[in-house]
Amino acid sequence: MGHIDLALAVFPPGTKGTCLDCLARRPLWDVGLNYQHGTGHGVGSFLNVHEGPCRISAGNRISKYEMGLQKGMVLSDEPGYYEAGKFGIRIESLVEVVETSIGPDNGKFLTFKSFNNDSY
Secondary structure: OHHHHHHOOEEOOOOOHHHHHHHHHHHHHOOOOOOOOOOEEEOOOOOOOOEEEEEEOOHHHOOOOOOOOOOOOEEEEOOEEEEOOOEEEEOOEEEEEEEOOOOHHHOOOEEEEEOOOOOO
């Protein structure tokens, strides 16, 4: 649920990933659970994997260098849950920030487009 909730988000340009992180965590929070890792990170601008300047992470990990999300950025969407010594699950997909037509005058809001073949 959290993975899909984040993938379907619609938000104004410049929104920081820390503002979207709760969408992925809410289903776990609803039952008193959480995960300790970031929800997503930038991918590919310097041919690395974990890159800034964008990311999706809990508000207590805010960085002064974090950029607001802009069209064309690529990030991971990877919430998860682990119980030490028992099990863990983490689903990761890559998403691109794209414009959406939602809003007056075809809006200037953004959303995510999955690179995977999954349909929500």
